[in-house]
Amino acid sequence: MLLCYFVPYILIITGLGANNILLFWSLWFVMGWGMIGIGASVMHDANHGTYSPNKKVNKYLGYILEVIGGYSITWKIQHNILHHTYTNIDGLDDDISGFVFLRLSPRQRRYWYHRYQYLYAWFFYMLMTLFWMTAKDYLQVIRYKQHNLLSNQKISLRKAVLEVTFYKIIYYSYILVLPLLFSGQAWYYVLGGFCVMHFTAGLVLSCIFQPSHIMASSPFSLPVIVDSTYRMEDSWAIHELVNTTDFAPRSRIFSWFIGGLNFQIEHHLFTGICHIHYKKLSSIVKTTAESFSLPYHVQPTFVRALLEHAKMLKMLGKKEDPATRLLS
Template sequence: MNISQIRFDKEHNVEFYKTLQKRVRDYFKENNIDRYGNWNMKIKTIFMLSLYIVPLVLILTTLENNLAIVFMWMLMGLGMAGIGLSVMHDACHGAYSKRAWVNSVLGFTLNCLGGSDVTWRIQHNVLHHTYTNVTGMDEDIDPGKLMRFSPHAKRYKAHRFQHIYAWFFYGLMTISWITAKDFKQLARYKKLGLTKTQQKSYNHMMTVTIISKIMYYGVTLVLPLILSPMVWWGTVLCFIMLHFIAGLTLGCIFQPAHVVPSSDYPMPDDSGNIKADWAVNQLFNTANFAQKSKWFTWFVGGLNHQVEHHLFPNICHVHYTNLSHIVRKTAEEYNLPYNSQKTFFKALKVHGQMLKALGTQDEFERDFHL
């Protein structure tokens, strides 16, 4: 089914979001603040960028001890994940700053890390946030034949072990980004007409992607191979380790927010209609975790508050903790779910259980009334 045919019900349960939007607007007005980042966001940006850049500089200039070099590569992996979660993510949503050029510059940090801000915006902003957990539309639940993230996807025999091997493949996520994925996505998005959403020509996007990847490999792999005292294969292994740490971190943050038992995975009818309001669909297919952990919330860019993020992706994550009280209260008033696990480890456990169920059962029976 063509993406342009998919429609959410605009007459069913829409009062929830209207009420919620008003309350959120009132919150910002009453507290005399705007929806963008604050001083905390600026400090975090400096920290996350430093967590990646400083270790790289030390590897290229001063360090001679192999153990110290390995540790620096590990820190870079955490820094890479931190930049993606806490800086680039808000910027690509236009939520970091009211100045468009600031969002563009900080969004481009993804290119500096080997990815592509353009393909990310299309996959994440256009597809994932609009059609959350809609099989065939949301690419975040479509990892190919390797894993089964949706009860509507075909189940293969190997999937019965996916709750075991999925974590390893999460670690390969960013390696996929820096190699072939961005190029395949750009070609596919062009055919689907989705590149038009970015107001740039396909040739421009492809050129920027190629040049930025060449520069990324040059700085992050070639220079360490030349300047670092570590043996060449050690540097290559550390480069892979960097990406494994970053990929595993990102996978463990994003997947437990959607691939969980509470998700109902809506499917459009033959006419492309989904019998749910868009905002209500977010509540049924998104889950929070570890909301009371200030440190965890700080490091993961508030993305443990995925419910708030999906309802208000254009609001900077530094506001999500306060907004969560408003969202939870409003959801309860309208008898709608507000899914949340108390701890990060419980969220991972539940996600693992869902992976096992998806790998061993063809269908899931749910009785959710949207």
């Protein structure tokens, strides 16, 4: 995965493709796939603490996220804490909250333009990593400080902002400045290649994660008030099970490349287990769910999962709100 990202980069800054813009942009395109592999199959396990039984190995491998432009602390808060604890709960799960142009839950307010989101959502998915590597980390640091989530990571707002800034300077220095100086291409071609890389990574990563949760089979249940406190209607494990979908369970190469994230149910139930065990776990989880008359959502192929996700986007954008049917 690292070679898929860094070999094209080395070829770019050594001038390969200086006289061929298609070759030049193809190298950036391959780097985009390297970002996907690093994010899904290396960084993801490391920052969950499951890449290795050695905590130091996980810690230092987790920093590969900073190398590709992110920030581990905000990622852990958003993903490990909020997404994995409050999956599909509007206002708590950051994966579905905070973007007005996409309605990803029947609990969210609907605007007229959402009727077209099944067509334009893919464009915004393309922007996902680009937004992440520029503004998102700063916005999250501020918001997480307001909600007292930074203190749980034992870091102050000032230190977090300084770290984000430091890592961004390092990232943009090597990803843009060096190619501008040494690639032999005009600045606008370098910027275009940078966008090609991020558009590729953003679209594919979004297409991996969104069909795992934004599906018609997900109930999007909210906590209920019991004795003046919010409590889930179901246990945490059942909530994760019913709000998550597996896909392409027989595709070994695909599963290898995306770090087993097609077995999203198993990942959500067993976040402390390395992804190489998900396939064997899936048959156990499925059998257990069926024995308790619980649903086990799975789509046979990746393409089928994307189609079902697109149908859900269209359903969420209709004037006749799908909430009543979905939440009944």
